[in-house]
Amino acid sequence: xxSATLPAANRTESPLASAFRQALPIxxxxxPVGFAYGVLAQxxxxxxxxxxxxxxxxxxxxxQLIAVGLFAAAASPLTIVAxxxxxxxxxxxxxxxxxxxxxxxxxxxxxxxxxxxxDETFALHAGRFAKGETAPLETFGINVIAQSAWVGGTVLxxxxxxxxxxxxxxxxxxxxxxxxxxxxxxxxxxxxxxxxAVTAGALSTVLMLAGLSQSHVLAATILAxxxxxxxxxxxxxxxx
Amino acid sequence: MDQETxxxxxxxxxxxxxxxxxxxxxxxxxxxxxxxxIRWLGFIPVAVLAAMLLPSLVAPEKALDFxxxxxxxxxxxxxxxxxxxxxxxxxxxxxxxxCVALGRLFLT
Numbered sequence: 001x002x003s004a005t006l007p008a009a010n011r012t013e014s015p016l017a018s019a020f021r022q023a024l025p026i027x028x029x030x031x032p033v034g035f036a037y038g039v040l041a042q043x044x045x046x047x048x049x050x051x052x053x054x055x056x057x058x059x060x061x062x063x064q065l066i067a068v069g070l071f072a073a074a075a076s077p078l079t080i081v082a083x084x085x086x087x088x089x090x091x092x093x094x095x096x097x098x099x100x101x102x103x104x105x106x107x108x109x110x111x112x113x114x115x116x117x118x119d120e121t122f123a124l125h126a127g128r129f130a131k132g133e134t135a136p137l138e139t140f141g142i143n144v145i146a147q148s149a150w151v152g153g154t155v156l157x158x159x160x161x162x163x164x165x166x167x168x169x170x171x172x173x174x175x176x177x178x179x180x181x182x183x184x185x186x187x188x189x190x191x192x193x194x195x196x197a198v199t200a201g202a203l204s205t206v207l208m209l210a211g212l213s214q215s216h217v218l219a220a221t222i223l224a225x226x227x228x229x230x231x232x233x234x235x236x237x238x239x240x
Numbered sequence: 241m242d243q244e245t246x247x248x249x250x251x252x253x254x255x256x257x258x259x260x261x262x263x264x265x266x267x268x269x270x271x272x273x274x275x276x277x278i279r280w281l282g283f284i285p286v287a288v289l290a291a292m293l294l295p296s297l298v299a300p301e302k303a304l305d306f307x308x309x310x311x312x313x314x315x316x317x318x319x320x321x322x323x324x325x326x327x328x329x330x331x332x333x334x335x336x337x338x339c340v341a342l343g344r345l346f347l348t
Contacts (some may be wrong), residue, residue, distance in 0.1 A: 039272055048245045057250060080252075084253040084256055084257060088256065093263050110269055117265075179329070181319050181332060182323045182332040184289040196283045197289070203275060205299060205304075
Protein backbone atom coordinates (compact mmCIF):
# COMPACT_ATOMS: atom_id res chain seq x y z
CA UNK A 1 0.00 0.00 0.00
CA UNK A 2 1.26 3.45 -0.87
CA SER A 3 -0.47 5.15 2.05
CA ALA A 4 2.89 5.76 3.73
CA THR A 5 4.25 7.71 0.77
CA LEU A 6 1.04 9.43 -0.30
CA PRO A 7 -0.70 10.71 2.81
CA ALA A 8 -2.30 13.69 1.06
CA ALA A 9 -3.67 11.70 -1.86
CA ASN A 10 -5.36 9.35 0.57
CA ARG A 11 -7.69 11.92 2.00
CA THR A 12 -9.13 12.93 -1.36
CA GLU A 13 -9.30 9.39 -2.72
CA SER A 14 -12.82 8.14 -3.49
CA PRO A 15 -14.07 5.17 -1.43
CA LEU A 16 -14.07 2.89 -4.46
CA ALA A 17 -10.57 3.88 -5.54
CA SER A 18 -9.42 3.22 -2.00
CA ALA A 19 -11.25 -0.12 -2.01
CA PHE A 20 -9.53 -1.07 -5.24
CA ARG A 21 -6.08 -0.10 -3.95
CA GLN A 22 -6.58 -2.12 -0.76
CA ALA A 23 -8.04 -5.09 -2.63
CA LEU A 24 -5.20 -5.20 -5.18
CA PRO A 25 -3.18 -7.95 -3.41
CA ILE A 26 -6.39 -10.01 -3.14
CA UNK A 27 -7.02 -9.53 -6.87
CA UNK A 28 -3.44 -10.62 -7.64
CA UNK A 29 -4.02 -13.71 -5.52
CA UNK A 30 -7.56 -14.57 -6.58
CA UNK A 31 -7.25 -14.35 -10.36
CA PRO A 32 -4.60 -17.10 -10.62
CA VAL A 33 -6.20 -19.33 -7.96
CA GLY A 34 -9.66 -18.79 -9.50
CA PHE A 35 -8.05 -19.62 -12.84
CA ALA A 36 -6.63 -22.86 -11.43
CA TYR A 37 -10.05 -23.70 -9.98
CA GLY A 38 -11.73 -23.06 -13.35
CA VAL A 39 -9.28 -25.36 -15.13
CA LEU A 40 -9.61 -28.11 -12.52
CA ALA A 41 -13.43 -27.89 -12.41
CA GLN A 42 -13.51 -28.41 -16.18
CA UNK A 43 -11.33 -31.49 -15.85
CA UNK A 44 -13.55 -32.80 -13.01
CA UNK A 45 -16.68 -32.94 -15.11
CA UNK A 46 -18.49 -29.79 -13.97
CA UNK A 47 -20.39 -27.91 -16.66
CA UNK A 48 -19.31 -24.36 -17.41
CA UNK A 49 -22.36 -22.89 -15.71
CA UNK A 50 -21.92 -25.01 -12.55
CA UNK A 51 -18.24 -24.06 -12.42
CA UNK A 52 -19.06 -20.34 -12.44
CA UNK A 53 -22.08 -20.77 -10.13
CA UNK A 54 -19.89 -22.34 -7.46
CA UNK A 55 -17.63 -19.26 -7.50
CA UNK A 56 -20.68 -17.00 -7.31
CA UNK A 57 -22.66 -18.93 -4.68
CA UNK A 58 -20.00 -20.52 -2.46
CA UNK A 59 -17.01 -18.15 -2.87
CA UNK A 60 -14.52 -20.14 -0.80
CA UNK A 61 -11.17 -20.81 -2.48
CA UNK A 62 -9.75 -23.80 -0.67
CA UNK A 63 -13.16 -25.47 -0.24
CA GLN A 64 -13.91 -25.13 -3.97
CA LEU A 65 -10.55 -26.64 -4.93
CA ILE A 66 -11.12 -29.52 -2.51
CA ALA A 67 -14.68 -29.99 -3.80
CA VAL A 68 -13.64 -30.32 -7.46
CA GLY A 69 -11.13 -32.94 -6.35
CA LEU A 70 -13.98 -34.82 -4.65
CA PHE A 71 -16.26 -34.44 -7.68
CA ALA A 72 -13.46 -35.89 -9.82
CA ALA A 73 -13.12 -38.79 -7.38
CA ALA A 74 -16.90 -39.39 -7.62
CA ALA A 75 -17.48 -38.69 -3.91
CA SER A 76 -21.10 -38.52 -2.72
CA PRO A 77 -22.85 -35.11 -2.47
CA LEU A 78 -23.10 -35.59 1.29
CA THR A 79 -19.34 -36.10 1.60
CA ILE A 80 -18.70 -32.98 -0.48
CA VAL A 81 -21.09 -30.83 1.56
CA ALA A 82 -19.78 -32.15 4.90
CA UNK A 83 -16.15 -31.57 3.84
CA UNK A 84 -17.01 -28.03 2.75
CA UNK A 85 -18.58 -27.42 6.16
CA UNK A 86 -15.47 -28.57 8.05
CA UNK A 87 -13.09 -26.69 5.76
CA UNK A 88 -15.04 -23.43 6.11
CA UNK A 89 -15.87 -23.68 9.81
CA UNK A 90 -12.91 -21.40 10.59
CA UNK A 91 -15.00 -18.51 9.24
CA UNK A 92 -17.16 -18.86 12.34
CA UNK A 93 -14.26 -17.50 14.40
CA UNK A 94 -13.45 -14.78 11.87
CA UNK A 95 -17.06 -13.62 11.84
CA UNK A 96 -17.11 -13.53 15.65
CA UNK A 97 -13.83 -11.57 15.70
CA UNK A 98 -15.24 -8.87 13.38
CA UNK A 99 -18.65 -8.65 15.08
CA UNK A 100 -17.67 -6.14 17.82
CA UNK A 101 -16.65 -3.58 15.17
CA UNK A 102 -19.97 -3.67 13.31
CA UNK A 103 -22.40 -2.51 16.00
CA UNK A 104 -23.77 0.31 13.86
CA UNK A 105 -24.56 -1.83 10.84
CA UNK A 106 -28.09 -3.02 9.98
CA UNK A 107 -28.99 -6.72 9.83
CA UNK A 108 -29.24 -6.77 6.00
CA UNK A 109 -25.82 -5.09 5.77
CA UNK A 110 -24.36 -7.70 8.13
CA UNK A 111 -26.03 -10.53 6.22
CA UNK A 112 -24.61 -9.25 2.93
CA UNK A 113 -21.16 -8.58 4.39
CA UNK A 114 -20.73 -12.10 5.75
CA UNK A 115 -21.63 -13.62 2.38
CA UNK A 116 -18.30 -12.41 1.00
CA UNK A 117 -16.14 -13.08 4.04
CA UNK A 118 -13.17 -15.19 3.03
CA ASP A 119 -9.75 -15.65 4.65
CA GLU A 120 -8.39 -12.80 2.56
CA THR A 121 -11.22 -10.27 2.93
CA PHE A 122 -11.36 -11.10 6.64
CA ALA A 123 -7.64 -10.45 7.10
CA LEU A 124 -7.91 -7.14 5.26
CA HIS A 125 -11.00 -6.02 7.19
CA ALA A 126 -9.55 -7.08 10.55
CA GLY A 127 -6.75 -4.57 9.98
CA ARG A 128 -9.08 -1.85 8.65
CA PHE A 129 -11.74 -2.23 11.35
CA ALA A 130 -9.12 -2.08 14.12
CA LYS A 131 -8.16 1.36 12.73
CA GLY A 132 -11.83 2.41 12.77
CA GLU A 133 -12.29 2.14 9.01
CA THR A 134 -15.76 0.57 8.86
CA ALA A 135 -17.39 2.71 6.14
CA PRO A 136 -19.92 0.41 4.41
CA LEU A 137 -19.26 1.65 0.86
CA GLU A 138 -15.51 1.00 1.03
CA THR A 139 -16.04 -2.29 2.88
CA PHE A 140 -18.57 -3.64 0.37
CA GLY A 141 -16.42 -2.25 -2.45
CA ILE A 142 -13.49 -4.40 -1.29
CA ASN A 143 -15.72 -7.47 -1.01
CA VAL A 144 -17.36 -7.07 -4.41
CA ILE A 145 -14.01 -6.35 -6.12
CA ALA A 146 -12.51 -9.43 -4.44
CA GLN A 147 -15.35 -11.72 -5.53
CA SER A 148 -15.31 -10.25 -9.05
CA ALA A 149 -11.61 -11.16 -9.28
CA TRP A 150 -12.46 -14.68 -8.09
CA VAL A 151 -15.31 -15.14 -10.56
CA GLY A 152 -13.26 -13.47 -13.32
CA GLY A 153 -10.35 -15.85 -12.67
CA THR A 154 -12.81 -18.76 -12.79
CA VAL A 155 -14.16 -17.66 -16.18
CA LEU A 156 -10.61 -17.21 -17.54
CA UNK A 157 -9.72 -20.70 -16.30
CA UNK A 158 -12.81 -22.12 -18.00
CA UNK A 159 -11.91 -20.40 -21.26
CA UNK A 160 -8.28 -21.45 -21.16
CA UNK A 161 -8.71 -24.94 -19.69
CA UNK A 162 -7.70 -26.58 -22.95
CA UNK A 163 -4.70 -24.29 -23.49
CA UNK A 164 -2.86 -23.62 -20.22
CA UNK A 165 -2.72 -25.69 -17.08
CA UNK A 166 0.25 -24.32 -15.17
CA UNK A 167 0.52 -20.97 -13.39
CA UNK A 168 3.71 -21.95 -11.56
CA UNK A 169 6.51 -20.53 -13.78
CA UNK A 170 5.56 -16.94 -12.88
CA UNK A 171 5.13 -17.60 -9.16
CA UNK A 172 1.43 -16.69 -9.11
CA UNK A 173 0.74 -19.47 -6.63
CA UNK A 174 2.74 -17.44 -4.09
CA UNK A 175 0.45 -14.39 -4.20
CA UNK A 176 -1.70 -15.58 -1.29
CA UNK A 177 1.10 -16.79 1.02
CA UNK A 178 2.88 -13.45 0.41
CA UNK A 179 -0.30 -11.58 1.24
CA UNK A 180 -0.74 -13.60 4.43
CA UNK A 181 2.82 -12.65 5.44
CA UNK A 182 2.03 -8.95 4.92
CA UNK A 183 -1.29 -9.18 6.77
CA UNK A 184 0.23 -11.16 9.65
CA UNK A 185 2.99 -8.57 10.06
CA UNK A 186 0.34 -5.87 10.36
CA UNK A 187 -1.45 -7.86 13.08
CA UNK A 188 1.56 -8.34 15.39
CA UNK A 189 0.53 -5.59 17.80
CA UNK A 190 2.24 -6.92 20.96
CA UNK A 191 4.60 -9.63 22.21
CA UNK A 192 1.53 -11.61 23.22
CA UNK A 193 0.23 -11.47 19.66
CA UNK A 194 3.61 -12.71 18.44
CA UNK A 195 3.45 -15.58 20.96
CA UNK A 196 -0.05 -16.50 19.76
CA ALA A 197 1.07 -16.38 16.11
CA VAL A 198 4.10 -18.60 16.65
CA THR A 199 2.04 -21.07 18.70
CA ALA A 200 -0.79 -21.17 16.16
CA GLY A 201 1.61 -21.68 13.24
CA ALA A 202 3.56 -24.44 15.00
CA LEU A 203 0.44 -26.23 16.24
CA SER A 204 -1.23 -26.02 12.85
CA THR A 205 1.86 -27.51 11.19
CA VAL A 206 2.15 -30.31 13.75
CA LEU A 207 -1.56 -31.15 13.52
CA MET A 208 -1.43 -31.18 9.72
CA LEU A 209 1.60 -33.48 9.72
CA ALA A 210 -0.19 -35.69 12.27
CA GLY A 211 -2.90 -36.25 9.68
CA LEU A 212 -5.54 -33.63 10.50
CA SER A 213 -6.01 -32.54 6.91
CA GLN A 214 -9.11 -30.36 7.27
CA SER A 215 -9.40 -29.04 10.82
CA HIS A 216 -5.80 -28.24 11.76
CA VAL A 217 -6.31 -24.50 11.15
CA LEU A 218 -9.43 -24.38 13.30
CA ALA A 219 -7.96 -26.41 16.16
CA ALA A 220 -4.65 -24.50 16.19
CA THR A 221 -6.45 -21.14 16.12
CA ILE A 222 -8.68 -21.96 19.12
CA LEU A 223 -5.82 -23.42 21.17
CA ALA A 224 -3.40 -20.55 20.44
CA UNK A 225 -5.97 -17.79 21.12
CA UNK A 226 -6.90 -19.48 24.41
CA UNK A 227 -3.21 -19.70 25.33
CA UNK A 228 -2.92 -15.98 24.58
CA UNK A 229 -5.83 -15.26 26.91
CA UNK A 230 -4.23 -17.38 29.65
CA UNK A 231 -0.83 -15.71 29.19
CA UNK A 232 -2.48 -12.29 29.41
CA UNK A 233 -4.24 -13.18 32.68
CA UNK A 234 -0.98 -14.60 34.06
CA UNK A 235 1.16 -11.53 33.23
CA UNK A 236 -1.55 -9.22 34.59
CA UNK A 237 -1.70 -11.09 37.90
CA UNK A 238 2.11 -11.01 38.21
CA UNK A 239 2.39 -7.30 37.56
CA UNK A 240 -0.46 -6.29 39.88
CA MET B 241 -22.59 -37.26 -11.50
CA ASP B 242 -25.16 -35.40 -13.60
CA GLN B 243 -25.14 -31.61 -13.70
CA GLU B 244 -28.39 -31.26 -11.75
CA THR B 245 -27.00 -33.25 -8.80
CA UNK B 246 -23.82 -31.18 -9.00
CA UNK B 247 -25.90 -28.00 -8.86
CA UNK B 248 -27.84 -29.25 -5.80
CA UNK B 249 -24.52 -30.16 -4.15
CA UNK B 250 -23.30 -26.62 -4.82
CA UNK B 251 -26.44 -25.25 -3.12
CA UNK B 252 -25.65 -27.44 -0.10
CA UNK B 253 -22.07 -26.15 -0.09
CA UNK B 254 -23.42 -22.60 -0.22
CA UNK B 255 -25.61 -23.17 2.86
CA UNK B 256 -22.89 -24.77 5.01
CA UNK B 257 -20.42 -22.03 3.99
CA UNK B 258 -22.75 -19.09 4.55
CA UNK B 259 -24.21 -20.07 7.94
CA UNK B 260 -20.87 -20.08 9.89
CA UNK B 261 -19.91 -16.82 8.18
CA UNK B 262 -23.16 -15.03 9.02
CA UNK B 263 -24.33 -16.40 12.38
CA UNK B 264 -21.71 -14.87 14.72
CA UNK B 265 -21.75 -11.44 13.11
CA UNK B 266 -25.57 -11.35 13.21
CA UNK B 267 -25.82 -12.68 16.76
CA UNK B 268 -22.92 -10.82 18.38
CA UNK B 269 -22.84 -7.40 16.70
CA UNK B 270 -25.49 -5.85 18.94
CA UNK B 271 -24.29 -7.44 22.16
CA UNK B 272 -21.68 -6.15 24.56
CA UNK B 273 -19.40 -9.11 25.07
CA UNK B 274 -17.50 -9.80 28.32
CA UNK B 275 -13.94 -8.43 28.34
CA UNK B 276 -12.17 -11.85 28.19
CA UNK B 277 -14.27 -12.82 25.15
CA ILE B 278 -13.31 -9.59 23.34
CA ARG B 279 -9.65 -10.21 24.20
CA TRP B 280 -9.87 -13.82 23.00
CA LEU B 281 -11.48 -12.71 19.75
CA GLY B 282 -8.69 -10.14 19.40
CA PHE B 283 -6.19 -12.99 19.13
CA ILE B 284 -8.17 -14.80 16.42
CA PRO B 285 -6.90 -12.81 13.38
CA VAL B 286 -3.23 -13.30 14.20
CA ALA B 287 -3.79 -16.96 15.17
CA VAL B 288 -5.78 -17.92 12.10
CA LEU B 289 -3.39 -16.14 9.72
CA ALA B 290 -0.36 -17.90 11.23
CA ALA B 291 -2.21 -21.23 11.27
CA MET B 292 -2.94 -20.92 7.55
CA LEU B 293 0.47 -19.52 6.59
CA LEU B 294 3.09 -21.56 8.41
CA PRO B 295 2.16 -25.05 7.10
CA SER B 296 2.25 -23.69 3.54
CA LEU B 297 5.80 -22.40 4.11
CA VAL B 298 7.50 -25.19 6.08
CA ALA B 299 5.60 -28.10 4.54
CA PRO B 300 4.26 -27.11 1.10
CA GLU B 301 4.24 -30.76 0.02
CA LYS B 302 2.69 -31.90 3.35
CA ALA B 303 6.07 -32.96 4.75
CA LEU B 304 8.55 -30.75 6.65
CA ASP B 305 11.11 -29.34 4.23
CA PHE B 306 13.87 -26.97 5.40
CA UNK B 307 16.12 -27.66 2.40
CA UNK B 308 17.11 -25.05 -0.16
CA UNK B 309 14.70 -26.62 -2.61
CA UNK B 310 11.73 -25.35 -0.59
CA UNK B 311 11.25 -22.10 -2.50
CA UNK B 312 8.10 -21.14 -0.56
CA UNK B 313 10.04 -21.05 2.71
CA UNK B 314 13.02 -19.00 1.50
CA UNK B 315 10.90 -16.57 -0.54
CA UNK B 316 9.19 -15.68 2.75
CA UNK B 317 12.41 -14.03 4.02
CA UNK B 318 12.66 -11.24 1.39
CA UNK B 319 8.86 -10.92 1.40
CA UNK B 320 8.92 -10.36 5.16
CA UNK B 321 11.81 -7.88 4.96
CA UNK B 322 10.28 -5.84 2.14
CA UNK B 323 6.96 -5.65 3.95
CA UNK B 324 8.63 -4.75 7.25
CA UNK B 325 10.83 -2.02 5.73
CA UNK B 326 8.40 -0.50 3.23
CA UNK B 327 5.01 -1.33 4.80
CA UNK B 328 3.91 -1.96 1.22
CA UNK B 329 1.38 -4.72 0.56
CA UNK B 330 1.80 -4.83 -3.18
CA UNK B 331 5.59 -4.61 -2.76
CA UNK B 332 5.53 -7.68 -0.52
CA UNK B 333 3.34 -9.67 -2.89
CA UNK B 334 5.41 -8.77 -5.97
CA UNK B 335 8.66 -9.58 -4.10
CA UNK B 336 7.31 -12.97 -3.00
CA UNK B 337 6.05 -13.92 -6.44
CA UNK B 338 9.26 -12.69 -8.09
CA CYS B 339 11.45 -14.74 -5.74
CA VAL B 340 9.37 -17.87 -6.33
CA ALA B 341 9.52 -17.36 -10.11
CA LEU B 342 13.31 -16.81 -10.02
CA GLY B 343 13.83 -19.72 -7.64
CA ARG B 344 11.94 -22.06 -9.96
CA LEU B 345 13.90 -20.77 -12.94
CA PHE B 346 17.27 -21.59 -11.33
CA LEU B 347 16.43 -24.60 -9.18
CA THR B 348 14.28 -26.64 -11.54
